[in-house]
Amino acid sequence: MKSYDYAYRPLVAVDCTIFGFRNGKLNLLLVRRDIEPRRGEWSLMGGFLQAHESLDEAAARVLEQRTGLQDVYLEQFKAFGAVDRDEAERTVTVGYYALVDQDEAEVQLSSDYAAHWVPITDVPPLIFDHNEMVEAALQRLRHRATHEPVGFELLPEKFTLTQLQSLYEAIFGTSIDAGNFRRRLRKMEYLQRLNEKDTNTSRKGAWYYQFVPEVYAMAKRNGADFLLKP
Amino acid sequence: MKSYDYAYRPLVAVDCTIFGFRNGKLNLLLVRRDIEPRRGEWSLMGGFLQAHESLDEAAARVLEQRTGLQDVYLEQFKAFGAVDRDEAERTVTVGYYALVDQDEAEVQLSSDYAAHWVPITDVPPLIFDHNEMVEAALQRLRHRATHEPVGFELLPEKFTLTQLQSLYEAIFGTSIDAGNFRRRLRKMEYLQRLNEKDTNTSRKGAWYYQFVPEVYAMAKRNGADFLLKP
């Protein structure tokens, strides 16, 4: 039974801004667009909403179809609805950003996806309003990363505090005092030090750490909250 | 020239969570729904996106058509896209919240709009996922109000510091130390004291203040930023 008798139905899409981290740089995963118009130009990964899925599910599906990645951190950040934003046909799109472990992602990414990582500091011109979307996604990521422990999604399971600092410096584009940064981390019981060192970058070796979601959940229930200002 | 050959086109709507402030209470403007299904039940103000307008424009139009209000603060906070959120037909809706001066709004609101203010602490069951939307809008308002000077949108042009404090207490549902609150405000040059007192609530009278956007814009360029934690 239909009660709404409106003719106007725009297309609805989702677009994913996919962040990765490697060698101290925050990166973005872009693809060459494979349909007209603008075939071959740089674009975020997107797709149209289907009848059987929610927006969140659509974003996860697009991500999996195009990269093979599952169970990644995904957050909606904004809907974009300018009349002419898509030159071919009116399309309202909902922007999501994803945080992936770039090392792991690389394994999944088969070459025919035509996907490429580019540093966030050097994003090429993208189709439509995608550059604007990237900017909005980054802003949201910055905010989320200061207030919630989502940064870990960009790192491997095991990471050193120096890596973590480097990540935050990349996200915020600033440099951080190592002493102060580490002191704050030391108070977070949900950051568990492992009995293993990373000896790749120094003679002394750096302890590996691990984020333990269960401990964080408990700390949160007790009123503690995550805060890492740049 | 159409390049996309997809059949699935959901309806796209916008819904407005309208906040007002009166007598120390943060309120929400609700309407009785005037179409089936769920005719007569409490609902946010919404409407369908039209061909010629952006999402932002649609939200402003819906607000004006239903309340007569123009030039109000409107911010998009989230898109909602669960498959069955609207029982009649698949509809993706984009949530906006509005901040209005309730005194001014009351003048505009003609009675046949069937609109009613209810305190945010006592929101009745709403249709579909509208209660969830209200919760999300409130969260966003709380965040915005701590980091940007948007609270003033809920007050008349001239207001006292006591009113401002009461507003923040209502937004956050906490009580605030008057001394500390005022000390922080004293440092904000863009809060200008007028040569006029409000004598309605005390024998001594309280100075009226005014928010001066130009001065704030300049302060912001110089790196100052607004911060009012609850």
Added chain:
DNA sequence: GCAAAAGTGTTTAATTTACACCCATGG
């Protein structure tokens, strides 16, 4: 004069900041 809201000041504790310093080790 006194109640009650408006408004100021002061003391103490907690955080932040900047930096100096020690540690471990492969070459």
Added chain:
DNA sequence: CCATGGGTGTAAATTAAACACTTTTGC
């Protein structure tokens, strides 16, 4: 033995929290 990244400690400065205090004025 020393250069280098890893890691700790601390003093000074800033900010936040709690609360005592003064001011004004209609009744």
